[in-house]
Amino acid sequence: MTFESAVFYFFSAILLGSAAMVVTIRNSVKSALFLVLAFVSAACLWMLLRAEFLAIVLVLVYVGAVMVLFLFVVMMIDVNMAVLRQGFGEYLPIGGLVAVLMVVEIALAVSPRQLGPTRIAASLVHAPPLHMSNTRALGVLLYTTYVYPFEIAAVILLVAIIAAIALTMRRRPDTKYQDPARQVEVRARDRVRLVKMPTEPKA
Amino acid sequence: MLHIRPVVPEIIVFAMACVILLADLFWKRRFKGLMYGLTQATLIAASVTAYGLRDPRARVVLHGMVVQDRLSTILQIAIFALTAIVLAYSRTYIVERGVFRSEFFVLALTGVVGMCVMVSAAHFLSLYLGLELLSLSLYALIALQRDSIPATEAAMKYFVLGALSSGLLLYGLSMLYGATGSLEITRVATALAALPRHDLVATLGLVFVLSGLAFKLGVVPFHMWVPDVYEGAPTAVTLYVGAAPKIAAFALFLRLLVEGLHGLSGAWQEMLVLLAFLSMAVGNIVAIAQTNLKRMLAYSAIAHMGFVLLGLLSARVSGYADALFYALVYAFMTLGAFGIIILLSRKGFEAERLEDLRGLYQRSPWYAWMMLLFMFSMAGVPPTIGFYAKFAVIEAAVSAGFYGLAVAAVLFSVIGAFYYLRIVKLMFFDAPVDAGPLRQGRDLRWLLSLNGIAMLLTTPWAGTLIAICRSAVRGLP
Incomplete structure (x- = not known):
C-alpha cells in the first residue's frame, strides 16, 4: 500500500463514518457538525486528486457559508425530532427492501469488473497537459467552453433570488422604517416651532 | 468561434424578464397593465425571432x-405560443387573486427560457x-x-419530489x-455504438435517466406529484404547468433517449412499454373516481402522457413525429379545458368541482359546446383533432409490432371516454346549481372560442400538421 492510498483510505473512512453519523445522530446540531466533517474529508480526497481549487472552494463555500447558515436555521427553529421520526418504522421494511435492491444493483454495475480504472482511462479523452495552475485552467474553461451553462447557472441563481424575495417579503403597513430621502429633505421649521411667550411678571 | 445566433430568442426573453423586473420598481403605479403587455410583447417578439432564425440544417x-x-x-415557437395563451387566459384570474405582480410574469418568462434551453440542448x-x-x-x-x-403544500411536494428526480x-x-467518457449527446451516441450490446454501466445509467425523465413528464409510477400539484396550485399556474412544460419534458425524451441513447433503444423500449401501459391504466381508471375537476384533469394528463410514450416507444422516426403531434395537440386541449375552469371561476369562487359544471348549457350554450369539443378531443372522438392524434400514436405502436399494447391503448381510451362524457352529461342534461352569469375578459372569451373551434377545424389539415412534425424529427436516428 502506497502512502497515497493509505491517505485515501484514512479520509474515506472518516467521510463514511461521519456521513453515517449525520443521518443517525439524534441531536440536529451535532448532525450538522458531522456534515462539516464529511465535507472537510471530501475536500481532502479532492486534494489527493490534485483538484486543489475545488477542494478549497468546497471548504470555503460549504463549510464556511452553507453550513453556518444551516446551523443558524437549526438553532432558530425548534425541530421536534420525535414527531419527525414518527412512522419511520412503518415504512422501514419496504424502504429497506428497495434500498438493498438498489445498492446491490449499483454495486454490480460499478464493480471494478464493469467500471474499472482501465475502462475509465480508456474512455476519457486525454487533454494535453496545460502549463498552468488548476485554478487558472478551470477559469479558462469556465469562460470559454462552458460559458453557456455558466450563464444559465447565473440565471438560475437570479431566479432563486427573485423566488426567495417574492415568497418571503411582506409589506407590513405597521412596520417602522427610515426613509433617508425624507430625512435629508426635512427642514428645521417643519420640526421645531419657536413660540413667543410673554415673560412671567415678577412676583 | 462563438455563434450566439441560435440562442437569440432565449437572450431576448431573459433580457426582457430583467427589464420587467426593473420596470416594476419604477412604473408599477403609473401603468397598471404594463408588465402583462411587456410579457406578451416579449413572447411574440421571441417567437418571431425564432421563426426568422430557422435553419433547415442542424x-x-x-x-x-x-x-x-x-x-x-x-x-x-410552440412554447412561446402556449405561454402567451396561458397568460392571456389567466390575466383576469390573477388580478382577482392578487397575484398580478411582476414576479409572476418574470418567473413565467424564466421558465420559458429554461424550456427553450431544454429543447435545444446538445449537452448533458x-x-x-x-x-x-x-x-x-x-x-x-x-x-x-x-x-x-x-x-404551499403543492409547491413543497413538487419541490421535494422534483429534487429527488433531479438527483x-x-x-x-x-x-x-x-x-462513454463524454457529456456531449452526439459523442455519447457514437461511444455507445462502440460498446457491447448489454453494457451494464450504460444500462444502469439509462434506468436512472429514464426514471428522472418519467418524473418530469409525470408518468406512472413517477406520477405522485401530478394530482396534488394540479389541484393545489392556483388554476392559472396549473394551466402553465400543464401545457408548455409537458412539451419541454417530451423534448428531453427525444434529445436524451432518441438522440443520445439510441444504441440502447432495445432496453428503453421495454421500459417505455411498461411506463406507457401503467400510465394509461392508472390515469384513465383513477380519473373516474375523482370529484375534483382539476384532479380529474391531472389523471387525464397522466393517461395522455402514456399515449405520448406509445409513439416514442416504436423507436422509429414516424413514431416520434406522431408522439410530437400528440404532445402538441394535448397541450392545446388541456389549455382549453383549464380555460373553461378559469372562465367559470370568479373572485372568491373556484369552479373546480365537477358539480360546478352542472347545467353549463343553460347558462352559456356557446361555452358548453366549446367544453364539449375539448372533452371529445381528449376522449378521441372523431372528427376532433384528438382522434387523429390518438389514431396516429396507436398506429405507430401497431407498425412497430406492439399489438397487445395497442389493444390495451384502445381499451383504456374507451374507459377514459366515460369520464369525459360524464362532463358532457353534467353540462347538457343537468340543472345548473349556480346560475350566475359568466363575467370574464374579452381576450379570454375570444381566445377560448378560437381554441375550441381549432379542435374541430384543424382536423382537415391534420395530415399537414403531422408532416410538419415529421420534418421536425427527420434528423433523429
Missing part, C-alpha cells in the same frame, strides 16, 4: 452546448441546467399565492459519462 454551436434544428425551432450540462431553471420557476410560481395552504437524472447522467 447546427451545433457554443462549444457543442446548443443545437439548432427544425425540432428546436418548432418546439420553441445545458439540458440539466435548463431543466433546473424551469423547475425552480415552477416551484416558485406554484407557491406564489403564499397565504393559500394547498398551494436520479444526474446520477444516471454520471453513469453514462463513466460509460
Whole structure:
C-alpha cells in the first residue's frame, strides 16, 4: 500500500463514518457538525486528486457559508425530532427492501469488473497537459467552453433570488422604517416651532 | 468561434424578464397593465425571432452546448405560443387573486427560457441546467399565492419530489459519462455504438435517466406529484404547468433517449412499454373516481402522457413525429379545458368541482359546446383533432409490432371516454346549481372560442400538421 492510498483510505473512512453519523445522530446540531466533517474529508480526497481549487472552494463555500447558515436555521427553529421520526418504522421494511435492491444493483454495475480504472482511462479523452495552475485552467474553461451553462447557472441563481424575495417579503403597513430621502429633505421649521411667550411678571 | 445566433430568442426573453423586473420598481403605479403587455410583447417578439432564425440544417454551436434544428425551432415557437395563451387566459384570474405582480410574469418568462434551453440542448450540462431553471420557476410560481395552504403544500411536494428526480437524472447522467467518457449527446451516441450490446454501466445509467425523465413528464409510477400539484396550485399556474412544460419534458425524451441513447433503444423500449401501459391504466381508471375537476384533469394528463410514450416507444422516426403531434395537440386541449375552469371561476369562487359544471348549457350554450369539443378531443372522438392524434400514436405502436399494447391503448381510451362524457352529461342534461352569469375578459372569451373551434377545424389539415412534425424529427436516428 502506497502512502497515497493509505491517505485515501484514512479520509474515506472518516467521510463514511461521519456521513453515517449525520443521518443517525439524534441531536440536529451535532448532525450538522458531522456534515462539516464529511465535507472537510471530501475536500481532502479532492486534494489527493490534485483538484486543489475545488477542494478549497468546497471548504470555503460549504463549510464556511452553507453550513453556518444551516446551523443558524437549526438553532432558530425548534425541530421536534420525535414527531419527525414518527412512522419511520412503518415504512422501514419496504424502504429497506428497495434500498438493498438498489445498492446491490449499483454495486454490480460499478464493480471494478464493469467500471474499472482501465475502462475509465480508456474512455476519457486525454487533454494535453496545460502549463498552468488548476485554478487558472478551470477559469479558462469556465469562460470559454462552458460559458453557456455558466450563464444559465447565473440565471438560475437570479431566479432563486427573485423566488426567495417574492415568497418571503411582506409589506407590513405597521412596520417602522427610515426613509433617508425624507430625512435629508426635512427642514428645521417643519420640526421645531419657536413660540413667543410673554415673560412671567415678577412676583 | 462563438455563434450566439441560435440562442437569440432565449437572450431576448431573459433580457426582457430583467427589464420587467426593473420596470416594476419604477412604473408599477403609473401603468397598471404594463408588465402583462411587456410579457406578451416579449413572447411574440421571441417567437418571431425564432421563426426568422430557422435553419433547415442542424447546427451545433457554443462549444457543442446548443443545437439548432427544425425540432428546436418548432418546439420553441410552440412554447412561446402556449405561454402567451396561458397568460392571456389567466390575466383576469390573477388580478382577482392578487397575484398580478411582476414576479409572476418574470418567473413565467424564466421558465420559458429554461424550456427553450431544454429543447435545444446538445449537452448533458445545458439540458440539466435548463431543466433546473424551469423547475425552480415552477416551484416558485406554484407557491406564489403564499397565504393559500394547498398551494404551499403543492409547491413543497413538487419541490421535494422534483429534487429527488433531479438527483436520479444526474446520477444516471454520471453513469453514462463513466460509460462513454463524454457529456456531449452526439459523442455519447457514437461511444455507445462502440460498446457491447448489454453494457451494464450504460444500462444502469439509462434506468436512472429514464426514471428522472418519467418524473418530469409525470408518468406512472413517477406520477405522485401530478394530482396534488394540479389541484393545489392556483388554476392559472396549473394551466402553465400543464401545457408548455409537458412539451419541454417530451423534448428531453427525444434529445436524451432518441438522440443520445439510441444504441440502447432495445432496453428503453421495454421500459417505455411498461411506463406507457401503467400510465394509461392508472390515469384513465383513477380519473373516474375523482370529484375534483382539476384532479380529474391531472389523471387525464397522466393517461395522455402514456399515449405520448406509445409513439416514442416504436423507436422509429414516424413514431416520434406522431408522439410530437400528440404532445402538441394535448397541450392545446388541456389549455382549453383549464380555460373553461378559469372562465367559470370568479373572485372568491373556484369552479373546480365537477358539480360546478352542472347545467353549463343553460347558462352559456356557446361555452358548453366549446367544453364539449375539448372533452371529445381528449376522449378521441372523431372528427376532433384528438382522434387523429390518438389514431396516429396507436398506429405507430401497431407498425412497430406492439399489438397487445395497442389493444390495451384502445381499451383504456374507451374507459377514459366515460369520464369525459360524464362532463358532457353534467353540462347538457343537468340543472345548473349556480346560475350566475359568466363575467370574464374579452381576450379570454375570444381566445377560448378560437381554441375550441381549432379542435374541430384543424382536423382537415391534420395530415399537414403531422408532416410538419415529421420534418421536425427527420434528423433523429
